[in-house]
Amino acid sequence: MPFKIRGYNSARKDIDSGNNISGGVCILTSNLYPSSPLSLHSSLQAVAEQVYTRTLVTVCNIYLPPHAVINQQELNNLVDQLPKPFLLLGDFNGHSTLWGSGSTNSRGRQIEKFISDNCLCLLNNEEKTYFHEPSRTFHSLDLAICSPDILPLLNFTVESDLYNSDHFPLIVSHADSGGATHCPPRYLFQRADWTGFTQLAAITRYPTTENLVAFKRARANARRIRRQSQRDSWIRFISSITSSTSSSQIWKKIKAANGIYKEFPLPVLHTENTQYSSPADIVNIIGQSFAKMSSADSYSPTFLATKRRAEHIPLNFRTHRHLPYNSQFKMSELKKALNDAHDTSPGPDGIAYILLRHLSTTSLSNLLYLFNRIWIEQKFPTQWHEAIVIPILKPGKDSGNPLSYRPIALTNCMCKTLERMINTRLIYKLEKNDCIPSLQSGFRKGRSTVDNLVLLETKIRNAFVRRNHLVAIFFDLEKAYDRAWRYGILRTLLEFGFYGNLPIFIKNFLSSRIFRVRVGSFYSNPFIQAEGVPQGSVLSVTLFILHLSQILNHLPPSVKGSLYVDDLHISCQGSNIRLIERQLQHAVNKLVVWCDNNGHTLSSEKSR
Numbered sequence: 001m002p003f004k005i006r007g008y009n010s011a012r013k014d015i016d017s018g019n020n021i022s023g024g025v026c027i028l029t030s031n032l033y034p035s036s037p038l039s040l041h042s043s044l045q046a047v048a049e050q051v052y053t054r055t056l057v058t059v060c061n062i063y064l065p066p067h068a069v070i071n072q073q074e075l076n077n078l079v080d081q082l083p084k085p086f087l088l089l090g091d092f093n094g095h096s097t098l099w100g101s102g103s104t105n106s107r108g109r110q111i112e113k114f115i116s117d118n119c120l121c122l123l124n125n126e127e128k129t130y131f132h133e134p135s136r137t138f139h140s141l142d143l144a145i146c147s148p149d150i151l152p153l154l155n156f157t158v159e160s161d162l163y164n165s166d167h168f169p170l171i172v173s174h175a176d177s178g179g180a181t182h183c184p185p186r187y188l189f190q191r192a193d194w195t196g197f198t199q200l201a202a203i204t205r206y207p208t209t210e211n212l213v214a215f216k217r218a219r220a221n222a223r224r225i226r227r228q229s230q231r232d233s234w235i236r237f238i239s240s241i242t243s244s245t246s247s248s249q250i251w252k253k254i255k256a257a258n259g260i261y262k263e264f265p266l267p268v269l270h271t272e273n274t275q276y277s278s279p280a281d282i283v284n285i286i287g288q289s290f291a292k293m294s295s296a297d298s299y300s301p302t303f304l305a306t307k308r309r310a311e312h313i314p315l316n317f318r319t320h321r322h323l324p325y326n327s328q329f330k331m332s333e334l335k336k337a338l339n340d341a342h343d344t345s346p347g348p349d350g351i352a353y354i355l356l357r358h359l360s361t362t363s364l365s366n367l368l369y370l371f372n373r374i375w376i377e378q379k380f381p382t383q384w385h386e387a388i389v390i391p392i393l394k395p396g397k398d399s400g401n402p403l404s405y406r407p408i409a410l411t412n413c414m415c416k417t418l419e420r421m422i423n424t425r426l427i428y429k430l431e432k433n434d435c436i437p438s439l440q441s442g443f444r445k446g447r448s449t450v451d452n453l454v455l456l457e458t459k460i461r462n463a464f465v466r467r468n469h470l471v472a473i474f475f476d477l478e479k480a481y482d483r484a485w486r487y488g489i490l491r492t493l494l495e496f497g498f499y500g501n502l503p504i505f506i507k508n509f510l511s512s513r514i515f516r517v518r519v520g521s522f523y524s525n526p527f528i529q530a531e532g533v534p535q536g537s538v539l540s541v542t543l544f545i546l547h548l549s550q551i552l553n554h555l556p557p558s559v560k561g562s563l564y565v566d567d568l569h570i571s572c573q574g575s576n577i578r579l580i581e582r583q584l585q586h587a588v589n590k591l592v593v594w595c596d597n598n599g600h601t602l603s604s605e606k607s608r
Contacts, residue, residue: 007030007032009028009035011026011027011037011048011049012047013025013026013046023045025045025046025047025061025063025090026047027047027048027059027061029051029059032520032521033052033053034051034052034267034277034278034279035051035267036050036400037050038050038058038060038081040078040081041077041081042074042077042078043074044064044075044078045062045065046060046063047060048060048081048082050277052266052268052279053174054174056083056268056275057086057087057150058087059086059087059089060078060082060086060087060090061089061090062078062088062089062090062091063090063091064090064094065093070107070110072110072113072114075110075114076117076118079114079120082147084149085146085147085150086146086147087144087145087146087172088120088145089142089143089144089172090142090143091130091141091167092111092142092143093107093141094110094111094143095107095139095140096108096109096111096112098112099122099124099125099126099140099143100125100126100127100140101139119148120147120148121146121147122143122144122145123143123144123145123146123151123154123156123172124156125156125158127140127157127158127168128140129141129142129158129168129170130142130168131162131168132166142167142168142170144156144172152175153174153175154172155171155172155174156170156171157170157173158171159171237253266282266519266520267282268282269282269285269286269400269401270401271285279520279522280522282519282522283517283518283523283524284517284524284525285402286391286405286524287389287515287524288402288527289403290389290405290407290515290527293407293482293483293532294483294529294530294531295530295531296530298479298483299483300596302596303596303598303599306596310487310491315487315490315491315494315507317493317499317500317504318499318500319499319500321499323500323502325426325428325500325502326502328375329368329371329372330368331365331368334371334417334421336424337420337421337424338353338357340420341353341416341420344413345390345410347410347411347412348386348387348388348410348412349412349414351412353413353417356414367414371418371421375418375501376501378501378504378508379508380505380508384411384412384415385511385513385514386513386514386515386516386526387409387410387411387513387515387529387534387536388409388410388515388516388518388523389407389408389409389410389515389516389517389518390407390408390517391406391408391519392405392407393405407482407535409515409534409535409536410518410536411536411537415537419538420538422502422506423539423542426542427542429498430496430542430546431444433497435496436545436546436549437552437553437563439455439560439561439562439563440545440549440552440562440563440564441563441564442541442564443545449564451562452562452563452564452569459472459560459571463573466573467575468573468575469574469575469576469577470571471573471577471580472569472571473569473571473588473607474568474607475569475602475607476566476568476602476603477566477595477603478600479532479601481532481533481566482531482532482535483531483599483601484532484533484544484547484548484599485547485598485599486532488598488599489506489533489543489544490506490507492546493506493546506539510533510543513529513534514526514527515529531599541565544565545565548565548566549563551591551595554590554593554594555587555591556587556590558572558574558583559571559584559586560572568591570584570591572584
């Protein structure tokens with residue numbers, strides 16, 4: 001069963017104990033600290049994580065059942081697998097005078113030998129860690145053990161509150177506060193609830209029968225209130241669903257009810273023989289990998305030669321003609337762009353869409369005046385070249401590999417508002433002039449993946465009716481957005497007859513782009529995005545589709561194809577399977593040539 005607490009990663013090892021609810025271990029690590037699970041080869045109930053705080057520390061959680069026979073060699077083998085420095089925490093179920101028990105049992109002697117043989121350090125003092133409710137007695141069963149190299153750096157305390165458990169929390173903290181000085185708290189005694197204070201002060205440390213009964217009643221009442229609140233909240237949500245409620249709102253609520261949130265924990269990265277656990281190193285390593293995707297190093301020598309030859313020819317978008325798509329923007333276009341925008345995260349300037357929507361009429365007029373100056377004077381604000389990139393782990397990929405992440409760019413909402421106004425004009429012109437092939441269904445009004453599926457189904461049915469073979473191939477392009485050739489995009493615009501303000505804005509938009517990676521509250525150094533389009537901006541999708549859709553024009557007549565953004569499908573049908581294979585191979589060869597001339601690579605791993 002999935003176990004998730006918002007803001008934390010979990011590593012767990014479950015034990016099937018039948019109807020007996022006991023056993024199993026779990027480690028929760030905050031997303032604020034880089035961490036990665038450590039694989040253990042042990043039959044013991046133990047899990048381990050490597051966590052970066054001030055240095056990389058291995059944390060291992062272990063549970064030794066009270067009546068189980070524990071092999072001493074198993075314990076020694078477990079420690080041998082833990083990189084130093086490490087913390088070994090858990091419920092050892094052993095009694096020893098060494099950690100505050102009144103006597104020492106066989107499990108306690110085994111743990112003593114384990115600590116001695118491996119030169120480990122015990123952090124426990126004589127504070128009790130466990131409350132046995134039937135006998136109302138306290139014991140020390142939970143231990144904190146560490147490698148000698150971090151013993152001087154750690155403090156150990158036991159919390160005084162059980163927090164509705166039978167084990168007291170153990171607090172292991174760093175002894176060095178980092179030089180920070182903390183003033184003692186000052187209490188506003190004039191606001192105190194002295195009646196409540198008097199009642200709480202009367203509760204004894206060791207529970208009486210009356211206190212224990214009162215506690216159980218309060219615990220049962222708290223559980224009842226929680227369950228009732230959950231039911232009431234769910235009923236209110238179900239009652240609020242109408243025919244106008246969007247599916248995204250419904251799924252958002254369902255995911256929240258199930259504890260499913262989009263989070264990005266800080267990973268520990270591995271490159272060749274080097275391990276990176278510092279947050280500053282992590283964001284910079286991911287930034288380097290993103291920058292490399294769009295650099296010249298990511299292209300084939302064939303394309304680099306083509307690129308150098310082509311870019312010697314300058315693209316001239318200047319014109320004296322009056323073209324409708326180059327006219328000044330109107331207030332209605334600005335308001336529509338703001339209304340159509342989703343409330344996404346703001347870019348580097350911190351200005352969100354909701355702030356722009358709440359501007360006064362005068363302020364909106366000033367904003368429109370600014371946009372028209374940028375448009376007519378063909379200038380581009382320097383800050384709009386910068387993006388904050390959020391790395392998103394690809395499904396099923398290794399979080400420790402810097403290449404396992406997809407970049408999502410957060411650009412300034414003011415820039416995206418102007419982009420949306422320009423994009424509306426651009427799409428209108430492209431659709432009116434049939435610049436985008438009809439078989440491209442990605443992000444087009446009135447189109448969806450259903451179009452591609454129905455088209456393929458129709459081909460299959462026709463092949464059955466005609467008793468023909470139909471062979472289809474599905475292609476994926478490697479790093480398609482990151483490798484999109486900017487000069488090629490601009491050249492396509494020029495070939496379709498775009499001149500003046502619109503293509504010049506796009507040229508300025510694509511040039512001199514830089515980004516910084518953000519993970520949590522950590523930012524990388526600035527990196528240059530040499531090629532590609534920023535994922536997350538408004539214009540990027542349209543420009544990418546416009547450029548990539550030209551690949552369909554290079555298929556032979558006997559082979560049909562369709563696109564959903566960069567997902568390409570080609571198919572061929574006929575009565576002779578060998579002829580079909582030759583025709584498809586010819587089509588693949590032509591696709592490879594087009595990719596070589598435009599900076600793209602067909603993914604052999606994902607193509608089917």
